[in-house]
Amino acid sequence: MQALLRRLPIESYVIAFTIALWVALAWATPNFLTESNVSNLMRQTPIAAIVAIGVMCTIVIAGIDLSVGSVAAFCGVAFAQMCRHDFGLAPSAALTLLAGVSVGLTNAAAIGRLGIPPFIVTLAGLQVYRGLALLLAGGMTVGGLPAEVKDFARGTTGLPNLFWTMLAVAIAVHYLLRYTRTGRYLYAMGSNAEAARRQGINTFRITVVAYVLSSGLAALAGVLLVSRLSIASPSMANAYELQAIAAAVVGGASLFGGRGTVLGAVVGAILFTTMSNAAVLLGVDPFWEMVLEGLLIALVVYLDNLQKRRQSGA
Amino acid sequence: MNPILEVVGLYKSFGPVEALRGADLQLRAGEVLAVVGDNGAGKSTLIKHISGVYRPDAGQILLAGVPLDLASPREARERGIETVYQDLALADDLSIGANIFLGREPMRRLFGILPYIDERAIRRETADLLKKIRSEIPPEAPTVARLSGGQRQAVAIARAIYWQAKVVLMDEPTAALAVMERERVIAHARDLAAHGVGVIYIGHNLTEILKVADRIAVMFRGRTVHVTTTGATDQETLIKYMTGYSETNKAA
Numbered sequence A: 001m002q003a004l005l006r007r008l009p010i011e012s013y014v015i016a017f018t019i020a021l022w023v024a025l026a027w028a029t030p031n032f033l034t035e036s037n038v039s040n041l042m043r044q045t046p047i048a049a050i051v052a053i054g055v056m057c058t059i060v061i062a063g064i065d066l067s068v069g070s071v072a073a074f075c076g077v078a079f080a081q082m083c084r085h086d087f088g089l090a091p092s093a094a095l096t097l098l099a100g101v102s103v104g105l106t107n108a109a110a111i112g113r114l115g116i117p118p119f120i121v122t123l124a125g126l127q128v129y130r131g132l133a134l135l136l137a138g139g140m141t142v143g144g145l146p147a148e149v150k151d152f153a154r155g156t157t158g159l160p161n162l163f164w165t166m167l168a169v170a171i172a173v174h175y176l177l178r179y180t181r182t183g184r185y186l187y188a189m190g191s192n193a194e195a196a197r198r199q200g201i202n203t204f205r206i207t208v209v210a211y212v213l214s215s216g217l218a219a220l221a222g223v224l225l226v227s228r229l230s231i232a233s234p235s236m237a238n239a240y241e242l243q244a245i246a247a248a249v250v251g252g253a254s255l256f257g258g259r260g261t262v263l264g265a266v267v268g269a270i271l272f273t274t275m276s277n278a279a280v281l282l283g284v285d286p287f288w289e290m291v292l293e294g295l296l297i298a299l300v301v302y303l304d305n306l307q308k309r310r311q312s313g314a
Numbered sequence B: 001m002n003p004i005l006e007v008v009g010l011y012k013s014f015g016p017v018e019a020l021r022g023a024d025l026q027l028r029a030g031e032v033l034a035v036v037g038d039n040g041a042g043k044s045t046l047i048k049h050i051s052g053v054y055r056p057d058a059g060q061i062l063l064a065g066v067p068l069d070l071a072s073p074r075e076a077r078e079r080g081i082e083t084v085y086q087d088l089a090l091a092d093d094l095s096i097g098a099n100i101f102l103g104r105e106p107m108r109r110l111f112g113i114l115p116y117i118d119e120r121a122i123r124r125e126t127a128d129l130l131k132k133i134r135s136e137i138p139p140e141a142p143t144v145a146r147l148s149g150g151q152r153q154a155v156a157i158a159r160a161i162y163w164q165a166k167v168v169l170m171d172e173p174t175a176a177l178a179v180m181e182r183e184r185v186i187a188h189a190r191d192l193a194a195h196g197v198g199v200i201y202i203g204h205n206l207t208e209i210l211k212v213a214d215r216i217a218v219m220f221r222g223r224t225v226h227v228t229t230t231g232a233t234d235q236e237t238l239i240k241y242m243t244g245y246s247e248t249n250k251a252a
Helices: A002-007 A010-028 A035-060 A068-084 A089-112 A118-137 A148-154 A161-179 A181-191 A193-198 A203-229 A240-250 A262-281 A286-313 B043-050 B073-078 B096-100 B119-132 B149-162 B179-194 B206-212 B235-242 B245-251
Strands: B005-014 B017-027 B032-037 B058-063 B066-068 B081-084 B107-110 B114-117 B167-171 B198-202 B215-220 B223-229
Touching: A010 A262, A035 A068, A035 A161, A035 A181, A035 A203, A035 A240, A035 A262, A068 A089, A068 A118, A068 A203, A068 A240, A089 A118, A089 A203, A148 A161, A148 A203, A161 A181, A161 A203, A161 A262, A161 B114, A181 A193, A181 A203, A193 A203, A240 A262, A240 A286, A262 A286, B005 B043, B017 B032, B017 B043, B017 B058, B017 B198, B032 B043, B032 B179, B032 B206, B032 B235, B043 B167, B043 B198, B073 B081, B081 B149, B096 B119, B096 B149, B119 B149, B149 B179, B167 B179, B179 B198, B179 B206, B206 B235, B215 B235, B223 B235, B235 B245
Parallel strands: B017 B223, B032 B198, B032 B215, B081 B167, B167 B198
Antiparallel strands: B005 B017, B005 B058, B058 B066, B107 B114, B215 B223
């Protein structure tokens, strides 16, 4: 039995914990299992999960992306401005994603070519893109968007469209990581970059893949966020990077690289969204919620550290 | 019998330091050639030229009689020169099979379009390979992280055999290993030779060298000073050449 428990992937524990939390919440408050709250959760989670999936890819190569929150805000504001100026919904969305991809290319170039540590590059990005978001929005919330902007996020196809979007992203990235050479090389590089290089793997290309995915998905999250809120605020998606990192790590990604799964990032995101939902429902002071979230992140990273040490000690 | 690999008059300097001053070597298919020498004699520099890490200032490396000009370790590998690194360059979070096939994964296509890594082929080939080199690695090990130093060595060697290396370079392969593990690595080196591979084995433990090698080349200050068959020599003679004693005597 113990051996079986040890062999269960970390995702299963997170799933079990999340379900336990759901049960507890359903029991503790009549407002949890209502249709509006559940559908709210099904719209909130996908955006967090999409960001977490991207960040997880950078964590797998032993990197990090702290800029995703700011990139989501910047791209969201850019998207809103384009929509407001009648670029059309699809062209605006496409251009926004392209902007996200360029951000990723820039990050990868700074890390892989200039040799600046990912932490520093993306910390700078966190500041730069938040500033650009504020500039682009003129420091104010961008509203007055065409009605069709919000149709996507509000719409359902059986389940909320946002949920399907997350599922599509998750399947695509899972396929990439699990079944393709590129995916395998992400893990190889995060595990031992020198060994990967000696086997002829182009580690710069792999760096580009990871950071473009991260920024690209952050841009997608920005578009979806604007669609959900039907406004774009330059201060939105604040601290998304922390939630995304925490979600990925709770889901089994190691900050030392080489480990992490899409499923883990998604369940991690579900857990964190449930927790902030619970805080709202139970009337916990949002400032305390920040404190608790921060402590949880520290705990998770400590556990990651512990696991790594135990492994190398064996 | 023509040598599979030949090194002729290799010269290399790093600034004022002359690391190689005319190193020569002849390696035949199916033999283990040990290269010995004191620290700084140029063994590792020589190996790094053969594995494509360095380019010589002068001299030549010939593979099956054809001059080689290697731009990178990757190119060396494509020509059939594999290196088993001292620090056992494996990706810890990947499985044994994933490590053996790293960079050269067999692919299949789902419905003729969607490519995916052929895990089944990797598993099958890996099990075969481990059997072939008589390794006792548990095939169900999920990653290589928990393998011992000798087992990791075996993974690297399996990789060389699978990719039909003509030449395998083993740079101090036993340096970090326990005694029992060293025996296995020596057996692996002999196995490789039995598969027709030419093995260059760098080491400085002479007892071990005398056990593993068919022939021994001694380097001293960047030059090959002595080549002998293992049966025709002993530790004392080798040490004389390694310390330059015989050379200074000759000069005197």
